[in-house]
Amino acid sequence: MTIPLSWYLIVAAVLFCIGIYGVLARRNAVGILMGVELMLNAVNINLVAFWRYLNPTDVAGQAFALFVLVVAAAEAVVGLALIISVYRNRTDIDAENINLLKQ
Amino acid sequence: MIQIPGNDIFIALATWTREIMLSIGLDPAFIEIVMAFIRALLLGTMALLVFMLITWLERKVVARIQDRIGPNLAGPWGLLQPIADGIKAITKEDTTPNGADVTIFNASPIVAGVAALLVYAVIPFGPNPGGECAGAPCGPMAGTEMSIGLFYILAVGAVSLIAVLMAGWSSNNKYALLGSFRAVAELLSYEVPQVLSIAAMVMIAGTMSMTQIVEAQTVPFIFPLFITALVFFISGIAESGRSPFDLVEAESEIVAGYHIEYSGMKFSLFFLGEFVHAFAVCAVVTTVFLNGWQGPVLPPWIWFFIKSFGVFFIMMWIKFTMPRFRIDQLMAFNWKFLVPVSLLNLLVLAVGDTVLKTVGITREASPWVWGMILFAANLVLLFAALWALGRSARKSRLIKRPIVARTDDVKPAPSPVAASN
Amino acid sequence: MTLTHIIFIVFAAITLLSALFCVTTRNMFHAALYLVISLFGVAATFAMLEASFLAAAQLIVYVGAVAILIIFAVMLTRGGAGSLPAERQFNTQAGLAAVVTVVTLFILLRVVPFFNYPVQDAAVPVDILTQLGHALVGDFVLPFEVASVLLLAALIGAIYIARERRKGEVEG
Numbered sequence: 002m003t004i005p006l007s008w009y010l011i012v013a014a015v016l017f018c019i020g021i022y023g024v025l026a027r028r029n030a031v032g033i034l035m036g037v038e039l040m041l042n043a044v045n046i047n048l049v050a051f052w053r054y055l056n057p058t059d060v061a062g063q064a065f066a067l068f069v070l071v072v073a074a075a076e077a078v079v080g081l082a083l084i085i086s087v088y089r090n091r092t093d094i095d096a097e098n099i100n101l102l103k104q
Numbered sequence: 105m106i107q108i109p110g111n112d113i114f115i116a117l118a119t120w121t122r123e124i125m126l127s128i129g130l131d132p133a134f135i136e137i138v139m140a141f142i143r144a145l146l147l148g149t150m151a152l153l154v155f156m157l158i159t160w161l162e163r164k165v166v167a168r169i170q171d172r173i174g175p176n177l178a179g180p181w182g183l184l185q186p187i188a189d190g191i192k193a194i195t196k197e198d199t200t201p202n203g204a205d206v207t208i209f210n211a212s213p214i215v216a217g218v219a220a221l222l223v224y225a226v227i228p229f230g231p232n233p234g235g236e237c238a239g240a241p242c243g244p245m246a247g248t249e250m251s252i253g254l255f256y257i258l259a260v261g262a263v264s265l266i267a268v269l270m271a272g273w274s275s276n277n278k279y280a281l282l283g284s285f286r287a288v289a290e291l292l293s294y295e296v297p298q299v300l301s302i303a304a305m306v307m308i309a310g311t312m313s314m315t316q317i318v319e320a321q322t323v324p325f326i327f328p329l330f331i332t333a334l335v336f337f338i339s340g341i342a343e344s345g346r347s348p349f350d351l352v353e354a355e356s357e358i359v360a361g362y363h364i365e366y367s368g369m370k371f372s373l374f375f376l377g378e379f380v381h382a383f384a385v386c387a388v389v390t391t392v393f394l395n396g397w398q399g400p401v402l403p404p405w406i407w408f409f410i411k412s413f414g415v416f417f418i419m420m421w422i423k424f425t426m427p428r429f430r431i432d433q434l435m436a437f438n439w440k441f442l443v444p445v446s447l448l449n450l451l452v453l454a455v456g457d458t459v460l461k462t463v464g465i466t467r468e469a470s471p472w473v474w475g476m477i478l479f480a481a482n483l484v485l486l487f488a489a490l491w492a493l494g495r496s497a498r499k500s501r502l503i504k505r506p507i508v509a510r511t512d513d514v515k516p517a518p519s520p521v522a523a524s525n
Numbered sequence: 526m527t528l529t530h531i532i533f534i535v536f537a538a539i540t541l542l543s544a545l546f547c548v549t550t551r552n553m554f555h556a557a558l559y560l561v562i563s564l565f566g567v568a569a570t571f572a573m574l575e576a577s578f579l580a581a582a583q584l585i586v587y588v589g590a591v592a593i594l595i596i597f598a599v600m601l602t603r604g605g606a607g608s609l610p611a612e613r614q615f616n617t618q619a620g621l622a623a624v625v626t627v628v629t630l631f632i633l634l635r636v637v638p639f640f641n642y643p644v645q646d647a648a649v650p651v652d653i654l655t656q657l658g659h660a661l662v663g664d665f666v667l668p669f670e671v672a673s674v675l676l677l678a679a680l681i682g683a684i685y686i687a688r689e690r691r692k693g694e695v696e697g
Contacts, residue, residue: 003529004573007638012537012570014633016544016563018626023548025622026615031553031598035560038591039544042567045583053574055642057649060656064665066579070586071672075679077591081598082683088602089689097616137528208558251654252577259581262589266561269596273554281600288593295589312654 009050017043030084030094034077041073114245115233140248147224147247151380156186158379161413162420169424189372196368201276204365208274213366213373216267220377222260223384226253228315230397230404244315245397245405253314254302257388261298261343264377265291268362271374275365283361286431290349293438294342300446301336304453305329305392308467318396322471326393328478331449331486333393335442340385341419342434345378348426349434386415445489449482456481533573540566551614553599561592575649578657 016039023036045066052062088094121142125135160175160183167174175182200206230245250256265288272284308329309317317325326333342349363374390396390411399407429437456478460466465474540563547559564587571580650656661669 003527004533006642006644008533008537009570009574010638011634012541014630014637015541016567018630018633019541019544019548021629022622022626025625026619027548028614028616029553031595031602032548032556032614034598035547035556035595038560038587038595039547039563042564042587045579046567046570049571049574049576049579051642053576053649054644056645057575057647060653060660061664063576063579063653063657064660064668066576067582067661068668068672070579070582072675074586074591075675077594078679078683079686081594082687084598085601085687094602133528205554208554250577252581255578255581255585259584259589262585265589265593266558266596269593270558273596273600285597285600288597292590292593 006050006054009046013043013046013050016040016046028095028097030087030096030099031081033096034080034084037080038073038077041069045069114230143247144225148221151221151224151383152376154383155376155379156190158383158416159186159189161416162379165417165420166424169421193369193372198368198370199365201365203276205274205276208270209365210370212267212270212274213370213377215270216264216377217373217380219260219264219267220380220384222263223257223381224387226250226256226314227384227387227391228318228396229408231319232315246315249315250313252312254306254312254317254388254392257384258295258299258302261295264381267377271366272362275362277365280362280364283364287345287362290431290434291343291345293435294339294349294442297335297438297442297446298339298343300443300450301332301339304332304446304450305336307450308453308457309392314391317392318398320467321395321398322467323475324393324395327475328482329393329453330479330482331445332453333389334486335446335449336393337385337389337415337419339438339442340389341382341422342438344381344385346382346419347423348428350428382419383412383416386412386419389415441489441493445485448485448489452481452485453478529573536566536569536573539563540570554596557592557596557599560595561588564588564592578654 020036020039020043023039024033025036027033027036048062048066048069052059052066056062084094087099091099093099118139122135122139125138126132130138163185164174164182175185178184178188200209225247228244228246232244232249268284268287268291272280272282272287275281305317305325306312308325309320311317311320363371366374387408390408394411394415396411397404397408399410402410460474460477465477467474543559543562543566547556547563550556550559564583568580568583568588571577571583
């Protein structure tokens, strides 16, 4: 195989860190969700790269990545529904201002 | 499956091209890449030429259905009309609305056009000749051979939805935004019966690869998969946004919807995307249900085009005969009729196929018997579905509406006949 | 540096650059579109890893559904505080977040890619798709059913949470 495994792992690591920055530094709640999606995609790249290079005859690697995809989709749906509900009540999706439970 | 010469012209061309490149001294791996690019170029050109032909054909057919002649001034029988349309589109003023997001505004017709063209990469136009063309194996007569051909078609269908949202948002126009919301709602809804019917196809054919589906059709799959074909055809018409599902882009409705601000060549690209998508749906229906390129005397690719244009004629016929649906009628038709019917269809096919397999009638053993028994099961399900639809329609039609009593105390005027007596 | 290397570098650059623009741009709609490009890049990576079914599934699920949901959410929450491009888009911990990101990146890049993995040079079996189908209803039937129940729960929950409240109805 011409491309070494470490290249794929580097790409996944950088994508994961970009996602972390998006989650930690964004104000807009939808922006935070985009960071979460990037992190889940990075994890998927890692899983599929390991499947291909370490055990390509076993289908469990692809099945695992498929389930991660499904769970990520479900979580994005519920997260967006929550954001829309918060917007309806307060017209404000700035994560700094949603602090009613704070002391 | 009958092997007929007629592919030989393409094999000869491929062999000649490869030999030229080998004689220049190019690396064989590089030659494969160049051949792939040439294939993509030919497929794209073919799709666009078919688009030109379709615009002319559509106007002639609608004219004849409406008892008039159609375009006949530009060239013999109006055959140069598409060129005249193209010249008009190019020379129109290219407006950009004030306050629009220019990059996205310019990019969305491109995405819409390209997403429709991507489907043609997996449609087979002829059999796999096997054998070698100047040292390398001759591939199948399709863009490429993918083991997930049908699934790929679903994937590129999803790409065109993004173009609709981009167009609606970047136009800085509330009608465009509203139109794109409704268009995306309709397109997403009609993907569900499309996916369910593709699931039924894959289950019966046993493979997702388009070339293998054509080769598996000793009996054309329109017989065992009759309801699947109907559901896929109807949802394909809805997905390409043609009438009677074209509420979201009709001029008299939402003022032309999400492409209201586009003029000239950009609008032509949206138009191109819609028509190319419609013909792609016809090509998929031909490949999966009507035996693809198989046929007795003529070369396979000519049979493919004959069948595809036949299916496209049926699409045009439906378009010019039926009035368009309202948005709530669209959604009700999809969620209350198409989705339950396609779910039941999946169930009936799974049960039927398994029962027939235990009895011993399979697709390989006795194809026509298997096909006809499943066709009978499909007809039973279709009649049951239409009977249920008729009953619910009758019930809603016969709801007695209360007659409101008169509340004014005006006596009616005395009639002149009684007064004169 | 063969053609495969060049293609890999191009797609990795597209994915990472558009992800970077996604988390740093001020306009939320542009961020959503950069996310779409990034998801395309990830699908291309799956295709290069010969997981073709997963690449198509990624396109259908992420680009065709999740990205469209995100774009809808951006459009429906326009005009709220925190959603306009003119306002500050990064919160008070943005600097600390950048530091944490760089440290994590450094740790990951030192350790993960250069481990001595037992790499097998085998080819993917031709009927991997059939095997996947059999596995999903054979070995992995329990996660499959649980995933479908999860999707049902997410569907019902999202419809209920994002519903318009009628007059007089208690919220929450």
